[in-house]
Each structure stands twice: as C-alpha cells, then as structure tokens.
C-alpha cells in the first residue's frame with residue numbers, strides 16, 4: 001500500500017491556512033470544466049454554430065438557478081452583514097431592476113448568437129442531464145451546511161481566467177456572435193474574482209476542524225463534478241430537429257472554425 005494514502009476523513013490534524021488554501025485551489029486546478037473536451041473544443045474554435053447555441057441554451061438553465069441557490073444559502077445565515085453581502089450575488093444575476101443583471105446579459109448573449117429569448121426562457125431545450133446536474137447543485141446547497149454551500153462556490157477561483165479565455169476565443173473564432181453579446185463574460189471577470197475572494201475568506205474562517213476542512217474540499221470536488229456533468233450532457237446531445245444550424249452537427253472539429261473566421265460579424269450561419 002502507498003505510504004502516501006491520506007488518513008481517514010476527520011482523523012488528521014487541522015491543516016494550516018496555507019495548506020488548506022492550497023488543497024482547495026488544487027481541486028479546480030485539477031478538475032475544473034475548462035479541461036472538459038467540449039470546453040476545450042469551444043475555446044479552440046471547433047464548435048459548430050448548433051453546438052455553441054446548444055451550450056448557450058443549456059447553460060442558461062445554470063444561470064437562472066444560481067440566484068435561487070444563493071437565496072437558499074442566504075437563508076442559512078444568522079448574521080446581518082453576511083446576508084447583506086450575499087444578497088449582492090442575487091442582485092448580480094437578477095439586477096436591481098427589469099432589464100438589468102446577469103440573467104438579462106445571458107439572454108442578450110443568446111440573441112447575439114441568433115437565439116430568440118423566448119426559446120431560452122421557455123427552457124424547452126434543456127437536456128435532462130443538465131437539469132439533473134443543476135438541480136444537484138441547488139439541492140446540495142439547500143441541504144448542506146453553510147460551509148459546504150459556500151465552499152462549493154469556490155470553483156469561481158478559476159472562473160475569471162476561463163472568462164478571459166472565452167472572450168478571446170469568441171472574438172477570434174465565432175465572429176458571427178455580435179460583440180455586445182459578450183458583456184456577460186466581461187462583467188463576470190470582476191464579480192467572480194470578488195465572490196471567490198469573499199467565499200475563500202469565509203471557508204478559511206469557518207472550517208475549524210480537519211473534518212470540516214475535508215468537507216469543504218469534498219464540496220468543491222462535487223461542484224466540479226456538477227460542471228463536468230453539465231458539459232457531458234451538452235456534448236452528448238444531438239442537435240434539435242428543425243434547427244437550421246443542426247445540419248452542421250457532426251462536422252469534424254475545426255471545420256466550422258475556418259468557415260466562421262471568414263464570415264463577417266452579423267452574417268450568421
């Protein structure tokens with residue numbers, strides 16, 4: 001047996017803040033969805049228009065459930081200052097008024113990619129596996145401890161980097177998506193950095209036993225699995241019948257990137 005085998009959960013010594021932080025950061029570094037083959041293909045410009053639209057439609061299900069899961073987390077907090085601070089996350093997505101916020105920006109991303117907002121809002125094309133993954137995350141936060149629920153959001157430690165890569169990839173490889181549509185990703189760079197800083201400070205302060213530290217790491221692994229499963233479902237799906245861009249599904253990776261690069265913005269496939 002390997003001498004490197006970890007001790008059974010809850011038995012070891014408390015990790016110091018540096019080691020605990022390093023163990024938390026190691027989880028998305030190893031398992032974040034930026035390594036998923038579908039995401040890799042997206043960032044290399046290899047998705048067909050139909051595949052990219054399928055991703056936008058299915059990721060919208062994640063976006064619209066995030067403020068619900070944040071409201072469930074908020075309800076666990078006894079402290080006024082903490083609730084006030086967490087409330088900001090809900091407002092980031094729902095906006096302070098109609099027509100503002102992240103959900104609205106995602107709808108505009110859809111429109112910029114040629115997806116009618118009614119098609120996004122209906123949720124009709126959300127895949128069963130995506131529903132399960134997203135519901136899994138919401139229920140994890142509903143039923144878990146505040147520590148686990150906050151720790152699960154720490155995938156966002158890696159989110160600002162993926163947002164920058166995505167903006168660059170969309171601008172280079174998918175110019176048929178109108179530039180204003182990328183506002184969601186641009187806004188999320190700052191929000192994700194701030195949110196993950198806040199969440200990391202809370203997790204470091206709250207986890208005061210090795211058992212709790214390991215629960216926080218496990219929560220973060222679970223969240224990585226949620227994001228991975230979501231992309232598994234999107235990658236495995238066929239394009240919906242009747243989608244004009246669906247005819248291109250199955251084209252070898254890269255073939256569309258070349259065609260799209262020659263296409264001026266505004267002329268969509």
Ligand SMILES: O=C(O)c1cc(C(=O)O)c2c(n1)C(=O)C(=O)c1cc(C(=O)O)[nH]c1-2
Nearest residue numbers: 066102152153154155156157159162188227
């Ligand atoms: O596009 C992405 O790669 C990505 C990843 C994540 C994440 O790591 O969970 C979030 C988001 N985007 C995002 O836009 C977002 O609002 C968000 C909220 C949360 C969360 O767990 O509270 N994660 C994420």
